[in-house]
Amino acid sequence: DQQVKQNSPSLSVQEGRISILNCDYTNSMFDYFLWYKKYPAEGPTFLISISSIKDKNEDGRFTVFLNKSAKHLSLHIVPSQPGDSAVYFCAASAWGGSNYKLTFGKGTLLTVNP
């Protein structure tokens, strides 16, 4: 049972345009959400996060929106740059009885074309 779903395996956008990456979740106990970016041959790196008490968090060109009623979050990148081309993982955190656990989606490959 996949609790965090990224339904688009890939996304291609033009440089300067907006990139929107989507993520859906099923577990209503998730209370913290994160986006990680991964380049080939490297480990994932933290990008931006949002607490369940907020509906928006912004950091420079990156904005994450959370819609709790729809159990949906999205990452907006404006404007997109070729260096943003990477795999983006959505992750969610919930108390697992003895500890917090991160559950990751399968990732979306973003390609930004010059």
Next chain:
Amino acid sequence: DSGVTQTPKHLITATGQRVTLRCSPRSGDLSVYWYQQSLDQGLQFLIQYYNGEERAKGNILERFSAQQFPDLHSELNLSSLELGDSALYFCASSVGTGGYNEQFFGPGTRLTVL
């Protein structure tokens, strides 16, 4: 550079064998996490250690085990290897163990089982 180191970078072995993957966390981080990323799969959480003690278990097979040593480095042992164990194995570390603690990932160990 996340500050998390993993060795070796690549490992090629045969079915039935046993291997050990090593991880050194960032300086000051007490938590170590292990993840598996198979082809077309997201990051699957395997196990977490905090200050030498097991904290949380995910989808870790019985053939796999891990430990965290007094100097906080961790090892993931994979035994009776099968073809399906071929994957990228990531180690991550964080300061604490709460869900709001950002995890820093190492570059991964690519395991190929022939």
